[in-house]
Amino acid sequence: MSAEVLVPFFLAGIGLALDINVLKDPKVLGLAALITVTAVVSQFIGCGLGAWPLGFTEARRIGAGMVPRGEVGMVVAQIGATMGTISQQAYGVVVVMAVMTTVIAPFLLNWTFGDIASEPEESPLTIE
Numbered sequence: 001m002s003a004e005v006l007v008p009f010f011l012a013g014i015g016l017a018l019d020i021n022v023l024k025d026p027k028v029l030g031l032a033a034l035i036t037v038t039a040v041v042s043q044f045i046g047c048g049l050g051a052w053p054l055g056f057t058e059a060r061r062i063g064a065g066m067v068p069r070g071e072v073g074m075v076v077a078q079i080g081a082t083m084g085t086i087s088q089q090a091y092g093v094v095v096v097m098a099v100m101t102t103v104i105a106p107f108l109l110n111w112t113f114g115d116i117a118s119e120p121e122e123s124p125l126t127i128e
Contacts (some may be wrong), residue, residue: 001105004124011071018088018092018095019092022088022092035096035097040067040108045063046066048063050065051063061109061112064109065109067108068096068105069098070101073097075092
């Protein structure tokens with residue numbers, strides 16, 4: 001139970017360690033955008049291909065569901081930043097990628113499950 005309560009604070013602490021000024025550099029933002037797009041596309045396609053035997057629709061849904069990433073990446077990046085083995089710019093790229101893939105995922109899931117939401121619910125009980 002304590003893990004469920006503490007993990008969000010731990011991840012928020014990792015994000016707070018970011019020097020926001022590094023994101024003012026257009027090169028850092030460009031790299032963060034490129035890494036984010038690559039992360040989304042690679043997860044979507046890679047996991048979708050793994051689920052291909054389930055059919056196109058399910059493969060698309062699974063690919064979209066696997067897009068959020070970053071918890072482990074953020075932890076590794078924080079360790080690297082603490083040890084001085086990665087720069088604040090690289091740390092910023094990882095944090096932006098982790099946040100953006102988490103924000104993008106609900107939109108992708110809504111897109112892939114949109115046909116379910118538009119179908120009328122069938123009631124097992126019919127009144128005649």
